[in-house]
Amino acid sequence: MPETILVLAEQQQSKLNRVSLETVAAAQAIAKETGWQVEIAVLGHDIAAIEEELAAKKAAKVYAIESPQLAAYTSDAYVHVLKEFLAGRQPKLVLMPHTYQVRDFAPRLALALGKTVIPDAVGYKYENGKLLFTRQMFQGKFAADVSFSDAGPLWMATFQNAAFRGDAAEVGTAPVETLQVTVPDGVIRVQPHEIFREARQAVDLSQSEAIVAVGRGIKEQKNLAMAEELAKLLGGDIAASRPICDAGWLPLDRQVGSSGQTIAPKLYIALGISGAIQHIVGMKGSRTIIAINKDAEAPIFEIADIGVVANLFDIVPPLMEEMKKVKAGAY
Amino acid sequence: MKILVCIKQVPQKDAPLKLNEAGTWIREDVPYEVNEPDAYALEEALQQKEKHGGEVVVITVGPPRSQQVLREALAKGADRAIHLADDSFVTLDAVSTARAIAVAIEGQSFDMIFTGLQSDDYGFAQTGVLLAELLGWPHATIIIGIEKTESGLRLKRELEAGQYQWMDMPLPCVLTIQSGINKLRYATLMGIKQARNKPLQQLTRTHLEGKLGTNLQTIERLYVPTKQKTTEMLQGSPTEIAKKLVDILRNELRVI
């Protein structure tokens, strides 16, 4: 028997989280190089449709781990059930998407098994029989290749959103094995309630063709007026990185990123934004990205089409001057 | 409410970072600051104490330089501090860091432990969750609201893409705090003065002898990531750059 890579697919409210397919694609890619096989497991209740969808991927097996106590996610139940399942199966490698849910239970699960999780990898390398996971560090300023110090089994790693393409997951027909499990009374100590959104958003940034986004480099709330004026000149909207909304300088519905809105305007101008991954995932689909940042090494320049290394307060005022001249037909 | 807040010292956001000679970490001669979400965790603890009474204790695991984050926390209103101090502690992985904290607080019955949701440098996002497992306590992550109830806590968890969830949680528990949960305060001059007389306990490596594990992960190398895109960098005086930008906006992108 070849070694196994087990993918833990994620569902919420009986819907497959699409990022799970990226993890399947990652597992398939690693399997190709290592000669290992891929299996997929999903936990929940009433998840037949998900099982079917996963079974249509190229995998040796799909495990459907079912229990009414898994209907709503709790870390307590997940750790309890998965600890038993993994201890019994002993896969070489367990791969998961780096979602909020996985961040919530995976470290605890690993420790309960005496193992560790390499979190938030953006890729992998297989060098001379050694498996390395590449992860960003220092908010994207550096990358590190990290390996497991032991020989396995039960290596665990999570992949960042969009590190692989979900539509690249190879199709096939995998047999489904259903495991009915019970979670003893007292294991689940928390009571989760419904998932909700805050009152309707006042602005829908996704409709905007041009976005001027400000980050902590804008320095003071009063400087937002300048960015707003630039947005107006472009017929677009102002948006922001998380710290600006955390500080209450702009409402939450202006926040772009993994915990805010995901947008893909024609033009995205980033003023004083460093380009942390949680911000990038919300705007990297933009057609053209212009970044103005005083730090030449800011990670935002890795994805920008046009970059200016400068103090934004030196650039934006003359930029608006020039725009006004053009608009007035001076040229 | 007796609350422990775990605070990590990390390189300042704007500090230029350089690789060390071994290529496994950055050079240490940079300015440091409090890990951002940890500042929110401290503020939350102080606000909970103001509402419900109790004690706020802060702890850090790190070299002598990291005492600064404890001093700042005491100045903002924390009651006492614990410093697990040793130069070698920077190389502890998240499990060992959590173990060190667990050892340091043995016998002190806290109601809640707050950590930040992740560090700004290594970004492991695990220390708080691991601490909960070591203590056998329930936990919740990425918390953006905390209310005390009769039986414990009602928590607001942030989920992805603008979603949230309420959950009920018994005490004691470990919570990892998200930035933005509250508005941060500044230390007052009075606070800074008072901080000098507050207890700061120092624990050394000998307190932890035999109680830490070995790292299960190895950083093979650290490097500057390769670019995914070719970026056209605009050079010149501000006015020249402005003119180039307008030319691009007008003639290439046709947005003005």
Ligand SMILES: Cc1cc2nc3c(=O)[nH]c(=O)nc-3n(C[C@@H](O)[C@H](O)[C@H](O)COP(=O)(O)OP(=O)(O)OC[C@H]3O[C@@H](n4cnc5c(N)ncnc54)[C@H](O)[C@@H]3O)c2cc1C
């Ligand atoms: C193999 C390896 C080598 C390493 N080498 C170095 C090195 O040479 N130099 C170096 O500086 N780091 C090094 N590290 C980083 C390591 O020390 C991390 O700090 C540790 O793994 C915890 O992860 P984290 O800081 O990302 O914490 P996270 O799990 O992301 O932190 C979450 C929260 O836990 C709390 N917390 C975390 N750490 C502490 C702490 N020390 N004290 C108090 N509270 C804390 C904070 O509230 C924080 O917000 C290394 C890590 C590994 C795995």
Ligand SMILES: Cc1cc2nc3c(=O)[nH]c(=O)nc-3n(C[C@H](O)[C@H](O)[C@H](O)COP(=O)(O)OP(=O)(O)OC[C@H]3O[C@@H](n4cnc5c(N)ncnc54)[C@H](O)[C@@H]3O)c2cc1C
């Ligand atoms: C679970 C989780 C979810 C998150 N969700 C989001 C999210 O949805 N959206 C989001 O944005 N972040 C999110 N974050 C936070 C994210 O990790 C970063 O901390 C954040 O994006 C950084 O914002 P910033 O770039 O504005 O600030 P910083 O990282 O502080 O960057 C400021 C930049 O401004 C530059 N600068 C300073 N002064 C000037 C000047 N005068 N001229 C030009 N440049 C200047 C600096 O060089 C620096 O690059 C999340 C984090 C976590 C852990």
